[in-house]
Amino acid sequence: MEPPILTVERLVAGYGRIQILDEVSFTLRCGEVVGLVGHNGMGKTTLLRALIGHLPASSGRIHFAGRDVTHTGAAFRARLGLGYVPQGRQIFPDLTVLENLRVGEAARGGASDIPAIFQRFPQLARLAKRQGRTLSGGEQQLLAVARCLAGRPRAILLDEPSEGIQPSITRQITALLRELAQQDGLAILLVEQDLHLVSEIAERVFVMRKGRLVMETTSAALADPVMIRKLLGM
Numbered sequence: 001m002e003p004p005i006l007t008v009e010r011l012v013a014g015y016g017r018i019q020i021l022d023e024v025s026f027t028l029r030c031g032e033v034v035g036l037v038g039h040n041g042m043g044k045t046t047l048l049r050a051l052i053g054h055l056p057a058s059s060g061r062i063h064f065a066g067r068d069v070t071h072t073g074a075a076f077r078a079r080l081g082l083g084y085v086p087q088g089r090q091i092f093p094d095l096t097v098l099e100n101l102r103v104g105e106a107a108r109g110g111a112s113d114i115p116a117i118f119q120r121f122p123q124l125a126r127l128a129k130r131q132g133r134t135l136s137g138g139e140q141q142l143l144a145v146a147r148c149l150a151g152r153p154r155a156i157l158l159d160e161p162s163e164g165i166q167p168s169i170t171r172q173i174t175a176l177l178r179e180l181a182q183q184d185g186l187a188i189l190l191v192e193q194d195l196h197l198v199s200e201i202a203e204r205v206f207v208m209r210k211g212r213l214v215m216e217t218t219s220a221a222l223a224d225p226v227m228i229r230k231l232l233g234m
């Protein structure tokens with residue numbers, strides 16, 4: 001079996017002297033979707049930001065694509081193929097849809113197949129010349145995912161892509177993530193409050209509580225409401 005594309009060992013990180021992540025360890029393999037659930041403020045976004053290099057690790061190790069990237073910058077990790085779709089989308093509001101994709105493309109270096117991306121996101125093709133700020137929330141979320149794909153990632157970390165988005169767009173993103181994992185062999189870490197969505201596409205699911213991964217479970221367990229309450233510590 002191929003080694004995991006991402007291996008995290010006892011990662012500790014936070015803001016200044018405030019430690020949020022408490023010895024987080026897990027692995028992510030190509031072709032799998034792993035879910036990460038937990039209540040507000042438990043450290044999910046902090047984990048993703050530490051993984052992509054926005055926050056320094058105070059201890060522990062991050063291995064990505066065969067390299068120890070623990071003390072490398074975000075740009076280096078992006079060039080190795082670590083993609084990120086931030087919470088709240090954070091597309092560039094003053095740039096057009098096409099320009100947003102070009103920025104994503106530059107993150108990896110080299111050219112991307114922009115027409116192929118537009119084929120995957122027909123709504124965006126029609127909006128190519130529109131400024132990001134004029135897009136609806138759902139369209140912006142699609143653009144955030146498309147911009148990440150323009151960087152030709154090998155692994156994608158997504159932070160609550162269904163937040164504030166209508167169900168049809170959520171379904172589109174869910175189907176796309178499944179396809180990216182199963183057909184293109186991408187590794188996907190999906191932070192999501194919508195447990196139903198997670199149970200639909202993730203094989204394994206981690207539960208985070210107060211900066212710790214307290215449990216690993218299967219998506220089948222998420223179908224059971226009693227189990228859900230237990231998992232989240234309610």
Ligand SMILES: Nc1ncnc2c1ncn2[C@@H]1O[C@H](COP(=O)(O)OP(=O)(O)OP(=O)(O)O)[C@@H](O)[C@H]1O
Nearest residue numbers: 015018020038039040041042043044045046047087
């Ligand atoms: N820039 C920051 N500076 C200081 N503390 C922060 C900062 N960002 C987040 N925190 C704190 O870190 C903790 C974890 O926050 P984080 O955003 O990782 O949670 P989350 O699990 O993503 O929550 P949500 O589900 O609401 O997005 C919280 O206590 C939060 O207040």
Ligand SMILES: [Mg+2]
Nearest residue numbers: 044045046087
């Ligand atoms: Mg968050």
